[in-house]
Amino acid sequence: MKKRKDKLWFVLFTFPLLFIFTTVVIMPFIFGIAYSFVKWDGIPANPKVFVGLDNFIQLFKDERFLSSAWHTVKFTVMAVISVNVLGLAFSLFVTTKLRVRNVARTLFFMPNLIGGLILGYIWQFIFTDVFGYLGQSTGLDGIFFNWLLDPQYALYAIVIVFTWQVAGYTMIIYIAGLQGIPDELVEAAKVDGANVWHRLTKITLPLLMPAFTICLFLTLSGAFKIYDVNLSMTRGGPNNATEMFAMNIYNEIFAYGNYGLGQAKAVIFFLVVAAFTLTQVVMTKKREVQY
Amino acid sequence: MRKGKKGKHVLSLLTVMALIATLIGCGSSESSSSSSSTDSAGQEKLKKITIFQSKVEITEKLENVVKKYTEETGNEAEVWGAAGDNYGTQLQMKLTSNQGPSIFSIGTGTEAEKFKSYFYDMSNEEYVKNIAPNMALEINGKIVGVPYGVEGYGLVYSKEMVDPSEVKDLDSFSKTLEKFKAEGINGLALSQEGYFLIGHIINTPFALQPDYQDYIEKLNNGEVKMSETKEFQEFAKFMDAIKSYVKNPLEIKYDTQMGDFATGKTAMVHQGNWSYSMLKDYGDFGSKIGLMPFPLAGNDKLTVGVASNWVINGTADADEIKAANAFLDWLFNSETGKSTIVNDFQFIPAMTNIEAGDLDPLSEAVYEATKSGKTLPTANNYFPAGIIMNDLAPAAQEYFLSKDMTGEQFLQKLDEVWAKASK
Numbered sequence: 001m002k003k004r005k006d007k008l009w010f011v012l013f014t015f016p017l018l019f020i021f022t023t024v025v026i027m028p029f030i031f032g033i034a035y036s037f038v039k040w041d042g043i044p045a046n047p048k049v050f051v052g053l054d055n056f057i058q059l060f061k062d063e064r065f066l067s068s069a070w071h072t073v074k075f076t077v078m079a080v081i082s083v084n085v086l087g088l089a090f091s092l093f094v095t096t097k098l099r100v101r102n103v104a105r106t107l108f109f110m111p112n113l114i115g116g117l118i119l120g121y122i123w124q125f126i127f128t129d130v131f132g133y134l135g136q137s138t139g140l141d142g143i144f145f146n147w148l149l150d151p152q153y154a155l156y157a158i159v160i161v162f163t164w165q166v167a168g169y170t171m172i173i174y175i176a177g178l179q180g181i182p183d184e185l186v187e188a189a190k191v192d193g194a195n196v197w198h199r200l201t202k203i204t205l206p207l208l209m210p211a212f213t214i215c216l217f218l219t220l221s222g223a224f225k226i227y228d229v230n231l232s233m234t235r236g237g238p239n240n241a242t243e244m245f246a247m248n249i250y251n252e253i254f255a256y257g258n259y260g261l262g263q264a265k266a267v268i269f270f271l272v273v274a275a276f277t278l279t280q281v282v283m284t285k286k287r288e289v290q291y
Numbered sequence: 292m293r294k295g296k297k298g299k300h301v302l303s304l305l306t307v308m309a310l311i312a313t314l315i316g317c318g319s320s321e322s323s324s325s326s327s328s329t330d331s332a333g334q335e336k337l338k339k340i341t342i343f344q345s346k347v348e349i350t351e352k353l354e355n356v357v358k359k360y361t362e363e364t365g366n367e368a369e370v371w372g373a374a375g376d377n378y379g380t381q382l383q384m385k386l387t388s389n390q391g392p393s394i395f396s397i398g399t400g401t402e403a404e405k406f407k408s409y410f411y412d413m414s415n416e417e418y419v420k421n422i423a424p425n426m427a428l429e430i431n432g433k434i435v436g437v438p439y440g441v442e443g444y445g446l447v448y449s450k451e452m453v454d455p456s457e458v459k460d461l462d463s464f465s466k467t468l469e470k471f472k473a474e475g476i477n478g479l480a481l482s483q484e485g486y487f488l489i490g491h492i493i494n495t496p497f498a499l500q501p502d503y504q505d506y507i508e509k510l511n512n513g514e515v516k517m518s519e520t521k522e523f524q525e526f527a528k529f530m531d532a533i534k535s536y537v538k539n540p541l542e543i544k545y546d547t548q549m550g551d552f553a554t555g556k557t558a559m560v561h562q563g564n565w566s567y568s569m570l571k572d573y574g575d576f577g578s579k580i581g582l583m584p585f586p587l588a589g590n591d592k593l594t595v596g597v598a599s600n601w602v603i604n605g606t607a608d609a610d611e612i613k614a615a616n617a618f619l620d621w622l623f624n625s626e627t628g629k630s631t632i633v634n635d636f637q638f639i640p641a642m643t644n645i646e647a648g649d650l651d652p653l654s655e656a657v658y659e660a661t662k663s664g665k666t667l668p669t670a671n672n673y674f675p676a677g678i679i680m681n682d683l684a685p686a687a688q689e690y691f692l693s694k695d696m697t698g699e700q701f702l703q704k705l706d707e708v709w710a711k712a713s714k
Binding site for chain 2: 042128149238255257
């Protein structure tokens, strides 16, 4: 009797979530896979033709897709490093006994509260107009020029904005991790004569591994899936040099009207993101230590 | 004891059911929210309609006219913000998710062809009877769209700075730009938006072909190449002149383009009569500006075409279609509606029952050209769908960004992307 009652409660609490998850995640996912075997322009009145694996073969011949994949990988590597280094630095800074630490926490976290689109437009203004103005008035036009018109620098610009947006969020997670480290351990190390560097590398960082696992996972998947900042800053330009995975898929489906091919790309995209993030989680999980 | 337990079971079961009910309730109310909110007053009020259209310039005025419509007739309409460059994709998303607007705008040619399954057949409606000859949007012999009006483009110039007789061919064009560069003035401004960067300006070499539809067809089939066509070779030289003498168009947005022109920092812009609404904010330009042809291969004609077309969403329910028809009828037949089209939208009417209003200097030039027949067609309506934004614009970006790319290489690049896009 008791067991049955537990089950009922279990159902009661999981059902809503399960229902939502099924309708907005699982079902579109399955439909998406199904559409990837079809040639269709996305307009319901027009015919859907089954083409088997053609879409998957075609996408590997699509130079624009492959180069967009390469941009995404470059972006992700740069973004994950800069976000986490900065997030960790921020968290170490705001857990010291400085007077400004509470204000600093708020300020570091604030960019995260602004939506990616608005943020992108603000920075677009900075990179095009403010930089142009600075270059003219200071004469340093080697650094201050319109970054968004240079294929390389446009990508760096997106990395900077993404970092600015997400570093504060990872900071919060790192703070939680830092506060979870017992004071006794740190004090014991101090008594044993460990200096600041040793305490950081031998005690703090190993014990922070769980936070690393989470932060790396979040930034890795977030950077792979970036769309809003990309859209508002460069729209994939100049000459498609900053077109990331997600934007390429969107363009394939809505601009070119190749719904099936776009879905096939999305399936590949999913596999890539899953492979990268799973590998990362397994790797960092292994390095987590117990005290 | 037992009874109590049973009661609890019933209670939890009820809770689950209530939860499901709310969930389902949520779902259904969400899907219908876009089309609901009808007559609560109980009068003979038509269903509320929604309007989505691509012309950024008239958004505000459209909102005003919709207010007047509500005042005069009591029926409600809502304008969804304009999307500019992204219009086509946004429209597609809205239509395919069955949350389409009741009335939307569509360009003649490939764009209309793409969305044709959504059009309501207007052939028997009152307002289509006054459309000027050959101006209606027809698909398979049925009238499906009413033209916004006629619009045209070319080189908008400041009369104080430019003498049109000095911009007659490649030579004089280059010299003029060179002269302005020496004076520190931007001779000609294009802007970064796909259509203003390449879409409009490339129309001229196409329209100058003896049979442009046939030429585009051949281009799609790979039978001709732009780099081997005389008009395009000259076009490339024009682009080279632009590239070497004027400010990089990618640094310029539509509003800065028009702002710099209005304040005398730019002598000419490649724009159309629609851009006057942007200039108006800077004061009265009465007779200070003019519109002249882009002098490619000695061309002396303005490009003129139907701006866009109003169509009704045929997949909407009957009440909504009825309301949409009522709105278009009001817009094209009532005094308020007609005056809005010519005076507020500043459209050059394509209807026989609407007289051209007090036209601004740019529209006046287009109107004159239309009457005298000195016009080029808008060939870019027949380009493969979306090619300007998807393929031509990135190619033009590459051209304007890379220092050593010549006009000839630009043409080859255009041929290359065209071949890919028309597959």
